[in-house]
Amino acid sequence: MKKYLLRIPLLIFGYCLFGISNADAQTVVKFGNSYVNLTKKTTGGTVEPGDTLEIRTNYFFPGGFNSGNIYYVRYVDNIPTGTTFLPSEGIRLITNEGLIVNNYTAASGDDPAAYKAAPGASEFNIRINIGINTSNVGTLSTDQATGGGNVKPGTHKPLVAGGTLITTAFRVKVTGAIGDIITLGAGKLKYKTINSSSSGTDQIVNAIRYKIVISQNTPICENAVGKNFAAEFGGTFGSGNSQNRDVLPTDLPVPGYTRRTLTPSSEINDGYYTIVNNLSPRASTYRNALKKPNCGSTTPPNVLACGNRMFGGHWDIIGDHTGSTTPAGNDPTAPNATGGYMLVVNSDYATGEAYRQNITGLCPNTSYEFSLWVRNVCTNCGIDQNGTQTMKPGVMPNLTFAIDDIDRYSSGMVDTVGWIKKGFMFKTGPTQQNIVISIRNNASGGGGNDWAIDDIALVTCNPNLTMLPSATTQVCRGNNVDISCLVRSFFDNYTEWTWERSTDGGLSWQNTGVTGSSTATPDGNGQYEYRAVYPRFVASQSDNGTKYRFRVASTVANLGEQDCSFLNVTTIQIKVDECTILPTKLLGFTGQLVNGAANLKWKTENETEHTVYEVERSTDGRDFVKIATVNGVAPNAGSSYTYTDTKASAGSNYYRLRIVEAEAKSYSKIILLSTKPEFALRNLINPFSSQINFDIITPEKGKADIRLIDLYGRTVKQLSVNLAQGQNDIFLRNLGQLSSGVYVLRIQVGEKVINKQVLKTNSTH
Structure with missing residues (x-):
């Protein structure tokens, strides 16, 4: 069976709905539950032992819901497996931005919340009585109605969009080991629609018991290559000369959200999304238009006017990300000009699943990267619990990625720093070919959490193959020939290999019969490596011009599958010389x-x-x-x-x-x-620790501007080099002080630019 990466459709956003029959009020409660890895709140990453997680649930009650009253509101939950409760952090009601509304102690009897370490039958670890006229939680921690409070949707705080958004929170420390699964507790909100503790039916909103794998935090793959099979124009959302992308027959539905065409009179409210090449409702291309609260009296068509921004002075005026090498991304597309599209989302009030896709035909025991570029598009959308604008960023986007309904990675809070790449690597099982990928939006909408995505990718995470000693090996006739390949990868799975040979200049290749299986060992820099050696032979004239290449895979079966094995793009060619020292x-x-x-x-x-x-x-x-x-x-x-x-x-x-x-x-x-205005980057040593070594091939003399750029767009190393015609050996030294992670190596000669993603690791040697 031929195996490969199948197409991935557009992200699918959703939230949960809970209906109450009531003729004189809105009938829908939106709710969701999530967690935030506070240890990696700003950077994102996996969940590791010792991390602190904040467990959250949120419930949006529209103004006037149930004639403006719900009764005996209480929340109960259990501590997730593989964690321990942090009593010093208390139990909280918070805003959707994470700000404290009420902070209760973990003790019983002193306030409307309590923690019980060893609950009995029908009891829970956590109980919170919510609203007004609540009772303190005693030693009995059941879900009974008595003690619960009264909430007036649209009147009681925190206020969002005319309704009340209740968000609960408590914190735990991860105590499990790498490979263990954390399962969230059976949290639930209960309330009544009549003011009676003994009669009427409890309305119950159950939290989803998400599962989280505890795993080592590794950066995204620096060698992710191959065809990107994402739908929506390869994950780029395509391009066009109209600001709003046309509705296409291939468009996929986005359940729970409504697509809206962006115009000056039709903006993108909470619960809506759009696909555009310019985020200004008036198609302005001036990024630096005024923002609230500094709008003044200037109005469009003046380029400075706040009215050029979403909601009269809020969202960024930007273009898409595709092809950009900086966090600023591309310039907003001018009217009638052609530009790339992006998907822009104004998140709904409740958290929930943001994406789900079945994928089939993957290669077993193989590394993949799932990633996208995301941007927080509002620096001044925040509101306080009274619903008053704070002119701060407000709710930060936060996404969790899962494989087969087990959480693997969190993006962390996406700040207003421009476009940033988020994603993770995963390895399929020994025989696994099918998976389910999903993404959850962990943050509530309303007062922020407005974001754009672009360049979705699901690609293989290839091992790094370094041919030794070089691409062209010149040897003297009669001398020994030693060639090998250094295999390095984030996982220890690429252990099966074979050498192939060509005697016709690379037109055809034959298996040499030299195959093997090696054990990959840690290299001290967070990766695994081994060296595969071709048997030594004595150079003869018949070896002159022979080429060798190296193929690697994760299983013997994959080694025979072209789409599941990996070749180095560099081959070794043997050049046999007489090697006499010439006087000339x-x-x-x-x-x-x-x-x-x-x-x-x-x-x-x-x-x-x-x-x-x-x-x-x-x-x-x-x-x-x-x-x-x-x-x-x-x-x-x-x-x-x-x-x-x-x-x-x-x-x-x-x-x-x-x-x-x-x-x-x-x-x-x-x-x-x-005759071509081109140049090339070759022999890049990647990943790097304290220096980067590479060759620049150029058809003519010139000056190269070489920069190493972090993911925030900051230049952390710069070098200006005079290039000779042909091959130039370049070193970027003194890089040991840089933080580990992904960087972009940017080389510019005149108007010609090469960008290459490189990985910094911290050597322990």
Whole structure:
């Protein structure tokens, strides 16, 4: 069976609804439950031993619900497995932003909340009596109605969108071990629609008992490659010349949310989403328009006017992320111009599942990355518990990623720092080919939690394969040839390997019969590694030009599947020379393109009689053919030589000199001449610890601006280098003080730019 990554559709947002029959009031209660990893609140990550989690539930009652009154409101819950309650943190009612409304002690009898370490039958660890006219919680911690309070939706705080949003919270410390599963408690809110503790039916809202795997926190894959099978135009949402993307036959429904076209008179309220290439309701392209509370009297079409922003002075004016290398992202698209789209969400009042997708056809025991780019689009949307605007960011977006309904990763609070990549890696089981991926929105809407996403990706997380000693290995005839491959990955699963060989320049490949299974061991930098060695052999002339490549997989079966095994893009080519030391010394070899012809120049000294210079050309830098012979003219001295190649191929041409003296020969360095305005990055050592080493290939001299950029868009290292024509060996040194994580290596020569994601690890050696 051929295995690969299947398409992933658009994120699907949802929340839970609870209906009450009542003719004179709104009938829907929105509710959800979540948790926040406070230890990784700002950075995000997995749940690890020792982390502090805040367990939350929230319930939105619209104004006027049940004629403006609900009775005997109380909340009960149990402590999640694999954790211990933190009594010093108390038990809380909070706003959707996480600010404290009421902070109760864990003791019984002194306030409307209590913790009981060893509850009896029909009892719970946690009880909170909510509202006015509550009783203190005693030693008996059941879910009985007595003691619960009265809540007036739309009158009692915290107020959100004309209703009341009740959010409960308590904190626990993770005590389980790596690999253990935490299961949330059986939390529930109970209330009555009549003012009687002994009659009438309790209305019950049950929390979902989410499961969380305790796992090591690792960064996202720095070597995630392969085709991205995400739907919605490969996860980019496509592009177009209208501000709002058309409704397409391939559009997927977004249950619980309503898609809205963005216009000056139709903005994106709570519970709505849009797909646009410019987030200004008036399609303004000026990012720095005024914001509330500093609007003044300026009005559109003045570019400074607050009215160019959502809700008359709030959301950012931005474009999408696709192709951008900075947190600012792309500029907002001008009217009638073509620009990339993004999905923008104004979250609903209650937390809930944000995405669910069945995926089939995956490779067993293989590493994958699921990620996206997200942006908090409002710096001044916050409200307090009275519903009054604070002009602060307010509720921060917070997303939890799950595999097969077991939580694996939390994004942390997404601050107003621009576009940022969030995601995680996972490994399929030994025979697993199907999974269910889901994402939950952990934060309530109303007063913030407005965000955009773009560039959704589900891709394989490939191992790093470093061929040794180099891409082209020159050896002397009769000497030993030693080649190997260093395999490094975040997981220890890529253990099966084989060597392949080509004798026709890479047109076809054959299995050498050299296969193996190796044990990957920790490298001290948070990854696993091993070295696979090809058996030593003695170089003969028949080996000249032979290429070798290395294939690796996680199982023997995967090794035979092209889509489930991995090849290094770099091959090793054996060049066999006689290796006689020549008297002639080559002092320099340069070239220049003039009117499409390659003018080559070289200078020598100490020539011998009958020295011959053979000019060789290649279009790939590996396979060379002789195009000319130039006889030496200065025995026992030196001279300057030129040769013009008038038949250079369009694009890139590599040149070298083969210096022949009788039966001996040697080669010059390789130079590159190209008609294309391109350059290349090669031989990057990735991940890095204290320095980054790589080669820049350039067809002409120039100056390179080299920057190392963190995920917040800050330049943490900068280097300016004068480049020679051809290959340039570059080092970025003194990087040991940088924090571990993902960075972007940016190389610019003139208007040409290369961006490469690199990983910083902290060596323990």
